[in-house]
Amino acid sequence: MKKTCKLCWGVSVLLLAGILAMGYMFVIRGNVTESADGRTAIILQPGERDLVLAEMRAFLEGVQTITEGLVEGDMNSVADAAKKIGMANAAGVPVTLMAKLPLEFKTLGMATHKAFDALSLEATDMGDGKKVLAQMAEILNNCTTCHSTYRLESASKK
Numbered sequence: 001m002k003k004t005c006k007l008c009w010g011v012s013v014l015l016l017a018g019i020l021a022m023g024y025m026f027v028i029r030g031n032v033t034e035s036a037d038g039r040t041a042i043i044l045q046p047g048e049r050d051l052v053l054a055e056m057r058a059f060l061e062g063v064q065t066i067t068e069g070l071v072e073g074d075m076n077s078v079a080d081a082a083k084k085i086g087m088a089n090a091a092g093v094p095v096t097l098m099a100k101l102p103l104e105f106k107t108l109g110m111a112t113h114k115a116f117d118a119l120s121l122e123a124t125d126m127g128d129g130k131k132v133l134a135q136m137a138e139i140l141n142n143c144t145t146c147h148s149t150y151r152l153e154s155a156s157k158k
């Protein structure tokens with residue numbers, strides 16, 4: 001135990017640095033670049049971009065149904081629509097795609113799915129339309145915040 005293995009230490013430090021760098025790239029930074037309009041562009045494969053955009057259109061459809069349900073006082077429809085775009089809908093995103101998304105994007109995305117679950121619960125439990133509408137307003141803040149920060153680009157377009 002007296003002799004320290006300098007090579008072993010060297011290799012360990014290099015490996016650790018490698019792991020930390022990969023963790024940073026895949027968990028925190030994502031596959032991003034600057035874009036001309038000032039937003040951060042996330043570079044995805046065309047199929048991955050399609051998947052994220054399809055999720056987005058599901059968000060907007062959900063918001064439409066929820067709004068209509070609130071106007072008509074149909075809380076079952078509100079609860080159903082919100083549930084559909086809740087956390088259950090977030091599952092099934094491939095790890096390879098996850099790795100390309102910045103941490104802030106993932107956090108905001110998950111928070112949005114969770115908020116729709118909470119909205120669904122409120123609509124089911126209390127059915128207080130005013131409260132649900134207030135939750136909807138909060139959620140729309142997530143939409144606009146993320147849209148003003150990020151855009152998606154196809155890797156093949158470059």
Ligand code: HEC
Pocket residue numbers: 053054056057059060063104105106108109112139140142143144146147150151152153
């Ligand atoms: C975590 C980030 C994030 C959140 C949260 C988010 N979006 Fe998006 N959304 C994006 C990005 C990025 C794009 C692509 C924008 C671009 O490339 O210019 C997008 C695109 C869209 C599109 C266009 C879809 C298409 O087919 O082109 C719609 C509609 C949309 N979002 C609706 C919503 C709604 C409604 C919400 C909130 C309920 C929401 N989004 C929340 C990031 C987000």
